[in-house]
Amino acid sequence: MKIEKYSGRVIEGEGPVENIYVYEAPVRIWHWITVLMMIPLVVTGYLIAEPPLSVGGEATFIYGFAWIRIIHFSCAMIFAIALIMRIYWAIVGNYHARELFLPPVWRLVWWRGIFGQAAYYLFLRKDSDSWVGHNPLAQIAMFSMFVLGALLITVTGFALFAQQWAWGVSWMKMFGWVHVLFGEPQAVRTVHHLTMYYLLAFSIVHMYMVFREDIMGKETVISTMVNGIRAFKVKEH
Amino acid sequence: MTETYYEILRRQGISRRSFLQFCSLTAASLGLSEVGAQEIARAMQAKPRLPVIWLHGMECTCCTEAFIRSSHPLVSDVVLSMISLDYDNTIMAAAGHQADEQLEKTIRDYKGNYILAVEGSASLGNDGVYCMSGGKPFTGKLRHVAKDAKCVISWGSCASWGCVQAAKPNPTQAVPIHKIITDKPVIKVPGCPPIPEVMTAIITYLITYDRLPQLDAQGRPKMFYSQRIHDKCYRRPHFDAGQFVEKFDDEGARMGYCLYKVGCKGPTTYNACSTVRWNDALSFPIQSGHGCIGCSEDNFWDKGSFYKHLPTILPPGWGGIEATASKVGLTAVAVTGAAVAAHAALSAIKQTRSQSRNDKLAVKE
Numbered sequence: 001m002k003i004e005k006y007s008g009r010v011i012e013g014e015g016p017v018e019n020i021y022v023y024e025a026p027v028r029i030w031h032w033i034t035v036l037m038m039i040p041l042v043v044t045g046y047l048i049a050e051p052p053l054s055v056g057g058e059a060t061f062i063y064g065f066a067w068i069r070i071i072h073f074s075c076a077m078i079f080a081i082a083l084i085m086r087i088y089w090a091i092v093g094n095y096h097a098r099e100l101f102l103p104p105v106w107r108l109v110w111w112r113g114i115f116g117q118a119a120y121y122l123f124l125r126k127d128s129d130s131w132v133g134h135n136p137l138a139q140i141a142m143f144s145m146f147v148l149g150a151l152l153i154t155v156t157g158f159a160l161f162a163q164q165w166a167w168g169v170s171w172m173k174m175f176g177w178v179h180v181l182f183g184e185p186q187a188v189r190t191v192h193h194l195t196m197y198y199l200l201a202f203s204i205v206h207m208y209m210v211f212r213e214d215i216m217g218k219e220t221v222i223s224t225m226v227n228g229i230r231a232f233k234v235k236e237h
Numbered sequence: 238m239t240e241t242y243y244e245i246l247r248r249q250g251i252s253r254r255s256f257l258q259f260c261s262l263t264a265a266s267l268g269l270s271e272v273g274a275q276e277i278a279r280a281m282q283a284k285p286r287l288p289v290i291w292l293h294g295m296e297c298t299c300c301t302e303a304f305i306r307s308s309h310p311l312v313s314d315v316v317l318s319m320i321s322l323d324y325d326n327t328i329m330a331a332a333g334h335q336a337d338e339q340l341e342k343t344i345r346d347y348k349g350n351y352i353l354a355v356e357g358s359a360s361l362g363n364d365g366v367y368c369m370s371g372g373k374p375f376t377g378k379l380r381h382v383a384k385d386a387k388c389v390i391s392w393g394s395c396a397s398w399g400c401v402q403a404a405k406p407n408p409t410q411a412v413p414i415h416k417i418i419t420d421k422p423v424i425k426v427p428g429c430p431p432i433p434e435v436m437t438a439i440i441t442y443l444i445t446y447d448r449l450p451q452l453d454a455q456g457r458p459k460m461f462y463s464q465r466i467h468d469k470c471y472r473r474p475h476f477d478a479g480q481f482v483e484k485f486d487d488e489g490a491r492m493g494y495c496l497y498k499v500g501c502k503g504p505t506t507y508n509a510c511s512t513v514r515w516n517d518a519l520s521f522p523i524q525s526g527h528g529c530i531g532c533s534e535d536n537f538w539d540k541g542s543f544y545k546h547l548p549t550i551l552p553p554g555w556g557g558i559e560a561t562a563s564k565v566g567l568t569a570v571a572v573t574g575a576a577v578a579a580h581a582a583l584s585a586i587k588q589t590r591s592q593s594r595n596d597k598l599a600v601k602e
Binding site: 046049050051052053054055056057059060062063064065066068121123126163164166167168169176177179180183184185186189190193194196197198200201204205208212215216 | 453454455459462463464465468474475476477478479480481483489494497498502504505507531534535536540546547548550562563565566567569570573574577580581583584587588591
């Protein structure tokens with residue numbers, strides 16, 4: 001088994017098929033923390049945009065909507081810290097830890113992989129190739145949808161969180177530039193909100209593709225994110 | 238010799254006690270200490286009156302109306318003596334050539350030493366014919382007066398952002414004054430109108446300290462535009478409790494619940510209304526049961542309905558006026574879901590076919 005450089009394509013027929021340790025523990029832990037955090041984040045985020053019906057009673061003793069926001073902020077902090085750690089791991093981790101962040105757009109083999117994989121998903125090709133890490137199409141989707149989306153939602157989220165401080169104070173000192181960049185706070189709010197749907201759309205496609213590849217593809221996918229090992233389904237001859 | 242503010246005030250029959258009261262009130266609203274009040278008092282007694290030239294572009298005069306109704310009785314006196322101004326189209330006695338002469342005289346006599354306060358936006362369309370003053374385009378007059386000004390204040394949302402006349406489609410190409418005056422810092426005091434106490438406090442600050450107040454990233458004085466209406470709103474406990482007005486005539490509205498869901502722009506608006514309030518601190522929009530419309534924020538006219546919590550995000554004709562981020566987002570997610578389902582169905586068919594083909598091949602072998 002030989003692995004094509006830059007694209008991660010598996011060239012069969014040369015040597016024995018081996019299992020490869022792809023995702024190191026920090027990558028896997030980050031993945032599942034992100035999954036766990038995204039669920040309450042999406043739910044509470046939606047409720048902040050579309051608040052539930054009022055409850056009666058003396059406001060002094062009720063803290064309902066504030067809890068929704070506290071859960072949102074807390075989960076967002078964990079999401080963001082995990083993302084920062086993930087970026088750190090992209091620097092110090094193995095080759096596959098960098099895949100999401102640096103798609104090798106300057107490599108021809110990589111582009112060939114994108115078109116090949118796209119043709120496969122459009123049912124124009126019968127078989128897909130095998131890949132060690134992400135296939136190039138998955139890689140560009142991860143980068144443009146998840147990585148950029150997560151960074152955007154984190155930065156805009158921090159900027160909205162910062163609004164409780166005055167301009168030039170504390171968090172606002174660090175994230176006030178976001179409001180200046182977008183022109184006004186409402187635009188930041190809208191972008192933050194829309195990015196959630198962007199990530200949600202990504203998650204749907206991601207989960208579908210993972211299950212599909214696990215069933216129809218030539219390598220393990222779901223278990224790889226659990227134990228880190230990419231195993232190749234060997235055809236029985 | 239030019240009179241000081243204090244001399245003018247005394248001449249108008251203001252007692253020393255009221256004068257000191259004004260100084261401490263203003264110091265408090267500026268966030269200064271007791272020393273600040275003394276500094277203000279000293280400055281008003283010692284420094285000669287700083288002439289203010291007040292220009293009017295495209296506006297509705299609501300800034301002037303607010304200004305001359307500053308709540309504390311003394312404030313309006315201070316204001317009127319400060320701006321008994323050398324030049325103000327709306328409230329000066331002179332008219333026509335006399336007024337123009339007065340303007341030129343002030344510019345000449347106080348070169349580099351007068352405050353230019355501008356109310357209203359400038360118009361660039363068709364060489365500025367939509368806003369003429371004394372037979373000439375306002376933009377020219379603005380540039381002329383700004384050239385020798387000590388500092389420039391833009392009163393209100395018109396001068397600061399452009400306001401309603403700069404809203405889409407902006408037929409007169411109205412622009413805020415900082416697009417015309419580019420060589421000097423402009424103190425933006427947005428609001429439609431700005432809070433009168435804020436206006437007098439800013440002028441007092443300029444007189445006392447002879448320097449610009451600290452400005453935020455958008456050019457607004459930090460002491461008044463640092464906090465959101467939302468964070469100092471007296472209805473905030475209802476927000477935290479999750480008690481919202483659903484409709485303007487429901488029980489929640491009568492109970493004084495939070496106006497977040499009926500489009501209050503308090504959470505995105507930086508202004509001092511919820512602390513300084515209006516009309517002798519009597520009330521402000523939210524207190525009277527109406528959401529904040531965000532009148533001191535840039536481009537507030539084009540941000541969708543004042544009564545909708547989420548703004549329309551698509552251009553007209555693309556999903557109507559109800560195309561909020563929620564609706565657009567949910568539609569996009571639904572389309573993605575449908576596409577995934579369709580792809581899954583096709584994949585299943587393909588898988589079954591290749592399976593049966595494999596089986597057939599296996600039989601042949």
